[in-house]
Amino acid sequence: MSAAQNQTIVEVCGVTRRFPGVLALDRIEVGFRAGEVHAVVGENGAGKSTLMNILAGDLQPDEGEIRVDGQAVRFASPLLSRAAGIVVVYQELALCPSMSVADNIMMSSMATRSVASLVPREAMRVETRQALTRLGMSDLDPDTRVGRLSVAEMQLVEIARAVRQKARLLMLDEPNSALSRRESERLFEVVRQLRAEGVTIIYVSHHLREVLDIADRITVMRDGRTIETIDNDDISETRLIRSMVGRDLGTVTPWALEAPALAEDVDPVLSVENLSCAGIDNISFVVRAGEILGVGGLPDSGKDMLGEALFGLCQRTGRIAVGGTELQPLDPLGSIRNGMTYVPADRRGAGGLLSMSVAENVVAASLPRFSLAGFLRRAGIRREARAQVARLDARISHLGQRLGTLSGGNQQKIILGRSLVTAPSILVLHEPTRGIDVGAKAEIYAILRGIAQEGVAVLMISSEIPELIGNAARVLVMRNGRISSELTGASVNEEAVLQGAMAS
Amino acid sequence: MADAVSTGARTRSMDRLSLGRLLRAREAGVFIALAVLCLFLTFATDGFLTSTNLLNVGRQISLLGVMAVGMTFVLIAGEVDLSVGSIYAFSGLSTGMLIIAGWALLPAIAVGVLAGMIIGMINGLLSTYGRLPSLIATLGMLSIVRGAALILTNGQPVTVNLRNGAQPEVLSSFSYMGQGYLFGVVPMQLVFFVIIAACAWVILSCTNFGFRIFAVGGSAKAARVSGISVNTMKIWAFVLMGALAALAGILSLAFLPSGQAGRTGLGLELDVIAATIVGGASLSGGEGTILGTILGVLIIGVMRNGLVLMGVSPFVQELMIGLVIIIAVGIDKWSRRRTA
Numbered sequence: 016m017s018a019a020q021n022q023t024i025v026e027v028c029g030v031t032r033r034f035p036g037v038l039a040l041d042r043i044e045v046g047f048r049a050g051e052v053h054a055v056v057g058e059n060g061a062g063k064s065t066l067m068n069i070l071a072g073d074l075q076p077d078e079g080e081i082r083v084d085g086q087a088v089r090f091a092s093p094l095l096s097r098a099a100g101i102v103v104v105y106q107e108l109a110l111c112p113s114m115s116v117a118d119n120i121m122m123s124s125m126a127t128r129s130v131a132s133l134v135p136r137e138a139m140r141v142e143t144r145q146a147l148t149r150l151g152m153s154d155l156d157p158d159t160r161v162g163r164l165s166v167a168e169m170q171l172v173e174i175a176r177a178v179r180q181k182a183r184l185l186m187l188d189e190p191n192s193a194l195s196r197r198e199s200e201r202l203f204e205v206v207r208q209l210r211a212e213g214v215t216i217i218y219v220s221h222h223l224r225e226v227l228d229i230a231d232r233i234t235v236m237r238d239g240r241t242i243e244t245i246d247n248d249d250i251s252e253t254r255l256i257r258s259m260v261g262r263d264l265g266t267v268t269p270w271a272l273e274a275p276a277l278a279e280d281v282d283p284v285l286s287v288e289n290l291s292c293a294g295i296d297n298i299s300f301v302v303r304a305g306e307i308l309g310v311g312g313l314p315d316s317g318k319d320m321l322g323e324a325l326f327g328l329c330q331r332t333g334r335i336a337v338g339g340t341e342l343q344p345l346d347p348l349g350s351i352r353n354g355m356t357y358v359p360a361d362r363r364g365a366g367g368l369l370s371m372s373v374a375e376n377v378v379a380a381s382l383p384r385f386s387l388a389g390f391l392r393r394a395g396i397r398r399e400a401r402a403q404v405a406r407l408d409a410r411i412s413h414l415g416q417r418l419g420t421l422s423g424g425n426q427q428k429i430i431l432g433r434s435l436v437t438a439p440s441i442l443v444l445h446e447p448t449r450g451i452d453v454g455a456k457a458e459i460y461a462i463l464r465g466i467a468q469e470g471v472a473v474l475m476i477s478s479e480i481p482e483l484i485g486n487a488a489r490v491l492v493m494r495n496g497r498i499s500s501e502l503t504g505a506s507v508n509e510e511a512v513l514q515g516a517m518a519s
Numbered sequence: 520m521a522d523a524v525s526t527g528a529r530t531r532s533m534d535r536l537s538l539g540r541l542l543r544a545r546e547a548g549v550f551i552a553l554a555v556l557c558l559f560l561t562f563a564t565d566g567f568l569t570s571t572n573l574l575n576v577g578r579q580i581s582l583l584g585v586m587a588v589g590m591t592f593v594l595i596a597g598e599v600d601l602s603v604g605s606i607y608a609f610s611g612l613s614t615g616m617l618i619i620a621g622w623a624l625l626p627a628i629a630v631g632v633l634a635g636m637i638i639g640m641i642n643g644l645l646s647t648y649g650r651l652p653s654l655i656a657t658l659g660m661l662s663i664v665r666g667a668a669l670i671l672t673n674g675q676p677v678t679v680n681l682r683n684g685a686q687p688e689v690l691s692s693f694s695y696m697g698q699g700y701l702f703g704v705v706p707m708q709l710v711f712f713v714i715i716a717a718c719a720w721v722i723l724s725c726t727n728f729g730f731r732i733f734a735v736g737g738s739a740k741a742a743r744v745s746g747i748s749v750n751t752m753k754i755w756a757f758v759l760m761g762a763l764a765a766l767a768g769i770l771s772l773a774f775l776p777s778g779q780a781g782r783t784g785l786g787l788e789l790d791v792i793a794a795t796i797v798g799g800a801s802l803s804g805g806e807g808t809i810l811g812t813i814l815g816v817l818i819i820g821v822m823r824n825g826l827v828l829m830g831v832s833p834f835v836q837e838l839m840i841g842l843v844i845i846i847a848v849g850i851d852k853w854s855r856r857r858t859a
Binding site: 127 | 724725726727728729730731733734736737738740741742743744745746747805806
């Protein structure tokens with residue numbers, strides 16, 4: 016590598032960024048050199064996305080600065096960072112699906128021309144074809160509507176647009192999460208091609224194998240800090256994972272060591288055989304009464320589809336039985352009748368009826384029990400709601416309070432209460448404590464353990480590793496739609512979960 | 520070598536004109552529906568396929584067409600404008616009152632059109648910087664502008680004639696705009712519609728302005744990161760809509776030549792939106808063409824004309840028009856899902 020190529024073009028110096036209650040970035044230090052592929056790795060919540068947003072001009076740092084070619088700069092908007100040659104390709108692509116490939120790639124040059132000028136269609140086509148050919152994508156027709164392309168092709172279109180805008184620093188956010196193996200290969204070709212032309216590529220990814228394949232240097236982030244930046248020669252996945260973990264788990268003690276021993280011969284409450292659906296590929300497992308089973312994995316591992324698939328919200332194949340009765344797909348009502356309840360991750364959207372009262376939310380899933388000839392039995396509803404609120408220790412002012420006005424933790428307690436009113440035998444939870452403060456989290460964990468001790472089987476799907484370790488006696492780790500490892504007892508620890516989720 | 524290149528280019532352009540390509544065009548579904556409708560009416564009625572009747576249809580659809588052209592811009596930009604019926608009344612009546620007050624033709628028309636543009640700009644500002652959904656903002660403006668028209672005219676009919684004070688030469692030019700015929704054959708309203716549609720087609724498909732309208736409605740995020748000002752483009756779409764609604768209102772008064780703030784253009788916004796949607800524009804933005812809109816307007820116009828010729832009762836006509844809207848848009852969505 017020549018000296019010019021080793022030059023640092025963009026430097027992040029002591030950048031700190033706070034969100035209410037969270038220190039998202041804590042004195043970040045990292046430099047990006049001309050013509051390198053620089054991977055950024057870290058667990059969920061390590062601060063990777065915040066760092067990207069700051070470089071892209073979507074967020075401003077609270078402290079510290081960004082230097083481009085040694086000069087301190089301030090990106091008040093994405094346009095300014097683009098003008099400095101920094102372009103982000105997000106997972107949610109910024110493309111216009113109703114327009115053609117050429118229109119999208121040339122859009123920024125149209126923005127600088129006179130509004131009254133004619134659209135130079137033929138010139139746009141020619142220039143687009145050049146931009147595509149340069150990246151080895153000459154088979155893409157500039158006239159195709161972007162909405163008809165595959166996700167992989169859309170990503171390549173967005174990269175081509177960035178390159179045409181003379182990007183010096185191209186950030187790819189989880190670029191391969193939606194790509195097939197062949198498409199990933201093609202993306203890597205493009206990345207190598209760009210590197211050869213002196214473009215710097217920041218590659219944010221969970222997939223360590225691919226990171227090790229393509230990166231020149233790797234920066235590891237953890238809890239909002241940059242832990243280290245290492246040259247990629249002869250590093251193993253295990254070495255990276257150790258660097259990513261190293262966390263002070265504090266008070267989190269693996270529950271697996273303390274959990275009351277379950278008799279092995281207890282009949283499973285939930286048994287899943289050969290379950291397949293979009294994102295999940297033929298998995299089987301059981302959950303026994305009184306057990307909290309944790310399910311972990313990366314965002315694209317298929318774990319996020321598991322809850323919906325089990326509950327019957329999406330099309331699936333395979334056999335799912337609760338207490339010996341088989342559940343039919345696309346029949347959530349049947350799932351409830353057979354004793355399964357589901358608490359989705361999206362509390363505001365899918366989970367709770369935010370504009371309705373606490374009492375109404377508590378009974379929402381068991382209305383037949385609380386109505387007589389179609390009329391609601393208000394007194395019975397209030398009695399049940401009061402009982403659940405007391406049991407879950409939810410802090411509300413009165414039973415008529417709207418759910419939406421409660422804090423996240425109390426909302427989640429009420430939603431748990433709604434599930435409990437149905438007297439479930441299996442409780443499926445997806446990200447049960449997302450966006451909830453630490454104190455309320457601990458309370459919810461205690462409630463869940465209490466529920467399990469009453470003999471309910473609990474399936475906890477979560478991205479937060481400490482949450483899994485702290486509550487589940489047994490943890491399934493998913494990768495690429497399959498169960499990559501099953502951890503029990505002393506083997507339930509953070510390193511093992513990450514190993515199962517990321518290593519190949 | 521040179522030969523090979525030119526053949527390559529030729530097959531490409533040939534492909535662009537091939538029948539298959541035409542059938543796959545966005546407007547194909549609407550066009551076929553229109554063709555079937557015309558064919559049916561040709562055989563089912565005596566008077567449909569005569570030049571008199573067709574020119575008559577052309578005149579009847581012109582005002583709706585002028586407004587639908589404006590609505591195409593608004594819908595492509597990802598917004599909707601419900602206040603067009605009120606603008607139509609307000610601007611038409613304003614111009615009429617000025618003519619009665621003895622103004623010359625052009626200043627009177629200019630004031631009417633300008634009023635429409637200002638109302639459009641208010642619609643645009645409310646829907647962008649005001650952060651109101653345009654459905655709500657323009658619903659409010661629908662009432663406000665209608666109310667303003669009632670206050671302006673004191674609820675009385677405005678009739679443009681000599682007795683009320685219009686200058687004779689101004690009145691004759693004004694009437695020619697609405698009632699006259701170019702070369703004694705083509706209704707002037709149709710001439711206006713054709714000119715406006717042609718200009719709009721050029722603007723929308725060939726100029727940077729049109730490109731930006733599509734970009735803004737297709738993905739505001741993509742437009743923003745490319746440096747296109749989303750708010751500015753949306754406001755311009757509303758201003759254009761306001762101008763065209765005003766012009767249609769003025770032409771309508773020139774044709775009738777009387778209007779009343781409580782009745783003129785009442786509910787017209789729904790006809791305009793319906794015609795535009797039948798023509799393939801999408802309420803979610805980013806989709807739509809002028810050709811499609813013209814076809815949409817024609818379908819509704821031909822349908823109405825045919826039902827009259829067949830002697831169908833006006834009540835049943837209303838019902839049939841509703842069915843056409845649902846069926847036409849339904850077929851369009853269904854066929855698009857299949858090809859997507």
